[in-house]
Amino acid sequence: MSRVAAPPPSRVFGDRDDHNSEQHRLLSLAYDPFTFERLARTGVGPGWRCLEAGAGNGTVAVWLARRVAPTGAVTATDVRPSGVPAAPGLDVVRHDIVRDPLPEGEFDLVHARLLLRLLPERRAVLDRLVRALKPGGVLQIDEFDATCAPSLRAPDLAGHELYRTLMTTKNRLMAGRGVDIAWGREAAGAMRRAGLVDISSRRRLELWTARSPGLRLLAHHTRHLRDEFVRAGMTDRQLADVRALLSHPDFRAGSYAFHSVQGRRPGEAA
16 A cells, blocks of 8 residues: 555545544544444454554554454554554554555455545445455445434524524535435445445434534534535524534434444455
């Protein structure tokens, strides 16, 4: 795998490390336990070779490195991999999954979380991840279906309307940047069409409260994506009101559906 990638394209969430580090921290708090549970079910252990594509802050890559030690290895890739810590058996590579070379037939396990939904080239990237598997290797894709995350309880009717405005505007601006907000529910079918077998899918839903990482992440987005929201028609006053609403002890919302899908490349078992 090349160590020097071409400059990455502009990303939906930009390149500000302060914003992205907080985003990755909240995503890890929210979804690492479910991701780890699903990965453990693959049997990943000593001697396995793993690829973590779009490694973010590296929590999943480090967890995998500990599982495959002392004889296995993990390659963690990202367009900006500076947030991935060093760990024994972990190789961190700056890599654009859309444009840079990826070895074929090399990995027992490939994992990507909340990556493909962001890429207009997601189908082609999925095919590349499948080809990176050894025969019998397992691909796990963890993705949102963000089409429905309703407010369930708010201090007043205006709170429900404000939350609906936030979510509608966010989905519209994400879709305008090539994000597939429903990719989570489409991933299983896409993996089957890419040639994988033994498809297994689990969906996680939760109740969001002011303490939930999911609502704290939405509040963070009002700052992280502030310029995008304003261009889409929201005001700074509305965004401030959103933050107050999301931190209100009486507010409740249904989470995004989080899909974890596994499939195996035909051939001998890993």
